[in-house]
Amino acid sequence: MKAIIDPTKNVALYLQVKDILVKRIQEKVWPPNTLIPTEQELMEEFDVSRTTLRQAITMLVQDGLLEKKQGKGTIVKTQPLIGGSLGKLKGFAEEAIERGLTPESKLIRAEFKKDLYYEKTKLRVADDEEILVIERVRFADEVPIAIERSCWPVHIGQILNKEDLNRAKFYEVLESEGILLKRAKEKISAMNATIYEADLLGIRAGEALLEMTRLSFGFDDKPIEFTTTKFRSDKYHYDIELTR
Structure with missing residues (x-):
């Protein structure tokens, strides 16, 4: 089921994206130590810009939920801080x-x-x-x-x-x-x-x-x-x- 981002909602788009990503990690849709979909795939799913998507992902990297791997992509950390x-x-x-x-x-x-x-x-x-x-x-x-x-x-x-x-x-x-x-x-x-x-x-x-x-x-x-x-x-x- 495609995630729905509401541009009229009084919440920044990147925060809406972040909340969806967190929920998927919590529910083990993306298990620990696995790659999340590519930026292009997520941009198309959420219908948001690359800048918006990167803001959301950067926040989760800072929170210790995700980790960027050079040449591989972005993975779910096994045990975030x-x-x-x-x-x-x-x-x-x-x-x-x-x-x-x-x-x-x-x-x-x-x-x-x-x-x-x-x-x-x-x-x-x-x-x-x-x-x-x-x-x-x-x-x-x-x-x-x-x-x-x-x-x-x-x-x-x-x-x-x-x-x-x-x-x-x-x-x-x-x-x-x-x-x-x-x-x-x-x-x-x-x-x-x-x-x-x-x-x-x-x-x-x-x-x-x-x-x-x-x-x-x-x-x-x-x-x-x-x-x-x-x-x-x-x-x-x-x-x-x-x-x-």
């Missing part, structure tokens, strides 16, 4: 799916705690109240990518704690309950993996990790989430778009 984008509030699962990967989680622990005073300060929770702490290893296509430790106020924790935390996509669960995230503050730093962290991630102790700390707020500007995620630096990157 997962990447976050500064300025966009997304969860790990959303980032993985956008890159054609299957996200999974392995629960380490989930419990309500009263003695995490630093985290409670971040969440503006009273000293005598509990917060829910959830620790998970995050996977993409069965490869361990990150260790995630998230803290939630008790009223949100009670919602999340009813879910299968090996499968739950937290933001989707909250949105289904009418709890929407408005904004977040993030801090990114480098660190080295401990023996425990290295064992969970399948790497050597001392290898570099990318640590991201996120404090998310709802539309009432009250903190909803305080999460620290430690990513394998060989499997994750951040995209930053600058303007002048």
Whole structure:
């Protein structure tokens, strides 16, 4: 079935093309390590210019979904990097799916705690109240990518704690309950993996990790989430778009 590009739609043509290409990669229409159709074939299918098509493909190359091979063409990468984008509030699962990967989680622990005073300060929770702490290893296509430790106020924790935390996509669960995230503050730093962290991630102790700390707020500007995620630096990157 021919893909339909709508020139009257309020979305740039190259972005429409990109979305179709991503979907085909996600659905394994083009399996990993195989060539995608030629530029001429895709131009004819989408009825777009070479410039438009190349914009879409370039974005997917930058995202780690595709790779250009000199003299061969463009192939689907076997395991693209997962990447976050500064300025966009997304969860790990959303980032993985956008890159054609299957996200999974392995629960380490989930419990309500009263003695995490630093985290409670971040969440503006009273000293005598509990917060829910959830620790998970995050996977993409069965490869361990990150260790995630998230803290939630008790009223949100009670919602999340009813879910299968090996499968739950937290933001989707909250949105289904009418709890929407408005904004977040993030801090990114480098660190080295401990023996425990290295064992969970399948790497050597001392290898570099990318640590991201996120404090998310709802539309009432009250903190909803305080999460620290430690990513394998060989499997994750951040995209930053600058303007002048």
